[in-house]
Every structure is written in structure tokens, then in C-alpha cells.
Amino acid sequence: MSQAALGEAVGVTRHTIIAIEQARYSPSLETSFRIARVFNVGLEDVFGWEGD
């Protein structure tokens, strides 16, 4: 799936998807759930947090 297609599926721009992939932007909870739902996986399968 392309970045543009994923962006369109979850309601953000391709550049926002790029920023998420490059860890330059943390998406909202709603967008995070939408991304996980697109790939039919759980939230923690898509996003991780290493802590401070």
C-alpha cells in the first residue's frame, strides 16, 4: 500500500504518513486506530513506545 493510499484511507496527507514513519509526528489516537484497522492488526502491532 502506498503512503498516499494509506493517508487517504485514514484521512491524513501523504506527508503526514511520511512524518509518522520518520517519527517526526505522533498521530492522534483516532488516526492510530484507523491505521491499525487498515492493516487489520492491533494498535501495538503498528506503534511502539520505547519510553524515556
Add this chain to the structure above:
Amino acid sequence: MTFRERSTWVMICMLILVGGFYLKLVIGDGVPPSAAAIPLVLFTVVLSIAAQIVLALMSPREASTPADERERLVIDKAAHFSSYVLPTGVVAGLGWFMASQDGMALFHIALTSLVVGQIIEYGMQIFLLRSKV
């Protein structure tokens, strides 16, 4: 580069050029501010509308798409950061006026604060769009 970033670059360049041209007219050539300010403001408004139309015609789909959550956050953060400039300039101008009774200086300090504040806001938007928000 996104449509919004292109639009912001156009606006920041326009403000710097028009602001610089105004300073050249008023300080360099001695044109009365009342003769220079209104035409330049009108010119800036017309030029910025025309530039936005051209940019929108180049990317009609992107132009008609509303700002997404990241872009809204960038816009809000940039506006917050630049929001200190205009009040600071106006207060400084008011203080200068009380000390000097120079109304034109108050006008120019307020106008400069407005333009510099907008330039800073656009600059912050560009910086935040390219870095971590």
C-alpha cells in the same frame, strides 16, 4: 513540498519583498508613509490572492483538501509562537509615543510588528512542517 508549504513560502517571500520595498520607499526615497502604505497594502492583498489562485490551479486536489491533524497542529503552534510579536511591538510603540509624542514612529513600530509577526508565523510553519511537531 505540500501545497500548504508552497503557499507559505509564497506568502513569506511576498511579505519580505513588499516590506523591504516599503522601507526603501519611506526611508530611502523619502516617500510619505501615507502615500506608500495604502497602495502597498492593496498590492500585497491582490498579489497574494493571485498567487494563491495560481498555486491552487497547479494542485487543485490538494488545495481543496482541508488541513489534516498535523497541519492544524503546525498552524496552531506557529500562531502561538508568533502571537507575542505584535503585542510586544504595539506596547513598545505606545511607550515610544509616550516618550517622544511621535505618531509616525508609533505607526511604523505597529506596522513592523504586524509584518514581522506574520513573517515569523510563516517561518515557523515551514520549520515545523519539515521537522518534528
